[in-house]
Amino acid sequence: MTDSTDAQLAAQYEAYPYPARDPKEEAKRLIIGSPSHLREIDYWVFGARRPQAQPLQALVAGGGTGDGTIMLATHLSRRGNAGRVTYLDRSLAAMRIARARAEARNLTNIDWVQGSILDLPTLGLGPFDYIDCCGVLHHLPEPAAGLAALEVVLAPGGGMGLMVYAPHGRTGVYMVQDALALLAPPDQTPAARIEVGKRVMRHLPESNWLRFNRNFSDHISGGDAGLYDLLLNPRDRAFTVSDFAALLGTSGMAVAAFMEPMRYNPATWLPDPKLRARAASLSATAQAALAESLTGNMSVHIAYCRRAAEPVTRADPMADTAVPVMREVPGSELVKSILPNGQLPFLFDGLRAPVSLPPQAPAILQAIDGERTVADLAAFFAERGMAADKFRRAWAEVFAALEPVNRVLLAAPKG
Numbered sequence: 001m002t003d004s005t006d007a008q009l010a011a012q013y014e015a016y017p018y019p020a021r022d023p024k025e026e027a028k029r030l031i032i033g034s035p036s037h038l039r040e041i042d043y044w045v046f047g048a049r050r051p052q053a054q055p056l057q058a059l060v061a062g063g064g065t066g067d068g069t070i071m072l073a074t075h076l077s078r079r080g081n082a083g084r085v086t087y088l089d090r091s092l093a094a095m096r097i098a099r100a101r102a103e104a105r106n107l108t109n110i111d112w113v114q115g116s117i118l119d120l121p122t123l124g125l126g127p128f129d130y131i132d133c134c135g136v137l138h139h140l141p142e143p144a145a146g147l148a149a150l151e152v153v154l155a156p157g158g159g160m161g162l163m164v165y166a167p168h169g170r171t172g173v174y175m176v177q178d179a180l181a182l183l184a185p186p187d188q189t190p191a192a193r194i195e196v197g198k199r200v201m202r203h204l205p206e207s208n209w210l211r212f213n214r215n216f217s218d219h220i221s222g223g224d225a226g227l228y229d230l231l232l233n234p235r236d237r238a239f240t241v242s243d244f245a246a247l248l249g250t251s252g253m254a255v256a257a258f259m260e261p262m263r264y265n266p267a268t269w270l271p272d273p274k275l276r277a278r279a280a281s282l283s284a285t286a287q288a289a290l291a292e293s294l295t296g297n298m299s300v301h302i303a304y305c306r307r308a309a310e311p312v313t314r315a316d317p318m319a320d321t322a323v324p325v326m327r328e329v330p331g332s333e334l335v336k337s338i339l340p341n342g343q344l345p346f347l348f349d350g351l352r353a354p355v356s357l358p359p360q361a362p363a364i365l366q367a368i369d370g371e372r373t374v375a376d377l378a379a380f381f382a383e384r385g386m387a388a389d390k391f392r393r394a395w396a397e398v399f400a401a402l403e404p405v406n407r408v409l410l411a412a413p414k415g
């Protein structure tokens, strides 16, 4: 189903491809993030069991100006993986920018398709081992119809990386959207609406909740595309954890992992043992919902998902053959942030969450290179005087602390 609001949405992304990106910047940096970092896909979707060399066929649905596509295609190409990334978006303007970025990087492993997610079942594409749909479902007339169309082209045993808006951390956004809908109704041209939006932002009353909300800068530093996407979007809706779980359920999908898992674990926010015990008795979805309600600052949900009937079985981090890998920040860098008390401070949209590490953590983190197995690491430390059982205890603690913050993962097997 499409409707007049959907036509306005299409006009928005044609006029203001989102997010604003300059292909020249590709020479300077690779934008990375979640979902769709290849090491995350390896671990959170496939449990570090799918061989690295096995071609990964991926779809980026609603690819916009290319962030997810460029990152994943770059990661696959660096790995020498023969899989391809299919980029799909309705917006020709967005696709042009994404293509220019790929050309700037000489990426030849992307297929470009202009079209609608809703038409996926009849486009002759797929099946895909992995589907990225980041910041798109919440703009569709019927998110469940969009998800259902994605599920049709998902290969057996495959997974998705989804991002949808979450309500509490967007406090203030919908109030301003309501005000702008009155002053600049969505049937006006995008340019006219931007002009009104800028005027309103210049004098936004100091009591407006958006002014207290530190989660956003798009309307300030994201250019016209950022302002439009956040405050003038003709349709966006936010999903609580429970709403999101219900949405997934409509297509037989379920969360394999929220990013970052620690944030969605209510125990992180409940130091009181009695309350922790009570929280632990709740279902996985209720626990995540509790964390969302307690923290009150989640503005998006990023989750790796699989069919509910095909849950992931992750590799054992204590197995001799397991290969620890840093997700992105090398161990030598990460250790610089460890405080004298052994804690590593994390900040989740302004919310502090210190993670306690054992004294051996700095040495272990610096030895993780994505090649050494746990057995290799044990031998490496034995040569340096750390008994095998001591290493294993410390490694178990390091993994238990840093896997839930998505910093230390297990690598997929090579062959």
Ligand SMILES: C[S@@+](CC[C@H](N)C(=O)[O-])C[C@H]1O[C@@H](n2cnc3c(N)ncnc32)[C@H](O)[C@@H]1O
Binding pocket: 010, 013, 018, 019, 061, 062, 063, 064, 065, 066, 067, 068, 088, 089, 090, 091, 094, 115, 116, 117, 118, 133, 134, 135, 136, 139, 140, 229
């Ligand atoms: C907020 S942007 C997100 C872009 C990108 N996924 C990212 O995270 O940077 C939403 C994108 O979804 C696209 N889109 C919206 N509805 C669509 C549909 N039915 N089929 C395909 N693309 C759609 C828009 O054109 C836009 O580029």
